[in-house]
Amino acid sequence: MSKRDFYEVLGVSRDASADEIKKAYRRKAKDLHPDRNADNPDAESQFKEANEAYEVLKDGEKKAAYDRFGHAAFEGGMGGGGRGPGMGGGNADFSSAFSDVFDDLFGDFMGGGRGGGRRASRGSDLRYNLRVSLEDAFSGVQKSIKVPTAVACSSCNGSGAEGGAEPTSCPTCSGMGKVRAQQGFFTVERTCPTCSGLGQIIDNPCGSCGGQGRVERDRALNVNIPAGVETGTRIRLAGEGEAGMRGGPPGDLYIFVEVNKHDIFERDSINIYCRVPVSMAKAALGGSIEVPTIDGGRGRIQIPSGSQSGRQMRLRGKGMPALRGGSVGDMFIELAVETPVNLTARQKELLKEFEDLGDNNNPETKSFFSSVKSFWDGIKG
Secondary structure, three states, rough: OOOOHHHHHOOOOOOEEEEEHHHHHHHHHHHHHHHHHHOOOOOHHHHHHHHHHEEEEEOOOHHHHHHHHHHHHOOOHHHHHHOOOOOOOOOHHHHHHHHHHHHHHHHHHOOOOOOOOOOOOOOEEEEEEEEHHHHHHHOOOOOOOEEEEEOOOOOOOOOOOOOHOOOOOOOOOOOEEEEEEEEEEEEEEEOOOOOOOOOOOOOOOOOOOOOOOOEEEEEEEEEOOOOOOOOOEEEEEEOOOOOHHHHHHOOEEEEEEEEEEOOOEEEEEOOEEEEEEEEHHEEEEEHEEEEEEOOOOOEEEEEOOOOOOOOOEEEEEOOOOOOOOOOOOOEEEEEEEEEEOOOOOOHHHHHHHHHHOOOOOOOOOOHHEEEEEHHHHHHHH
């Protein structure tokens, strides 16, 4: 069976440019790859046929010989080359031909094509730890911060070249960022040593940034801290991170919030707790007291007579706002009955007199020691 015309196989005209031939082959390789045509038994042979055609037409000398002699140029030693590479029986040099389209077929899946997108790399994300007071977390606040970061060089506008000139394509890798070496059947690919994978070189680097396109500097920013933030809240500022290499896009800045401990209040989610000491007399007789609230105001609570330490009372709606709005927590007052100290002689006399008046004023004490007596009696028995 006679071979088809190579131009017909790739679907290009005889005066097609090298770039047009390459694009046509890539389209064919994508369409005919066996992995994508499991239900087409002819796909593999057509794929090899396209490889064979491209092996010839991509090479200037082979193409010229083919244009003059056709398929005979590579049979019987004609053209001074004997059997041309990959021309015997349709077994094309698969590794060489297919490597040209490998990135197109799998580049997106593997993270990008042949060095594309590495010429101007994205800047790194940054983290900034910000401490705020509980009052600021309650009301929300705008904070001015200084972030040490890499910013675009103003001398070269981030290009890395003196005067803002455009970088030139790397001559070693032709702008691909990678170089290939043939080792038998396999093609080994590695990062270009000349441009370090960027695909571009700078003939005259900028004196301010040394060709990096960015310089280290403290950057002042205003950060809006919303009401209701808690320790661990993360705020993302898109595009406020480190500048990209040679004009690449910047990274993001992440603000991690830490709320300081308060001298009076203790926070638990959206609720606030406040431990309030009261005198023994106030706890015994009852009465009202004023307590502080997180908004800077005052709240009044009524202490029932006979209140004990640990008793809690609630002020509704006096807690923290929820971060994403909607609800507001409560404030819980916990009483701490304080035993008087530094008593005068008269105070001691009055307390002694009170103690002698009877034992019905301390039911918990009476109940406890009654249980203790039963315990001891049980042991003796």
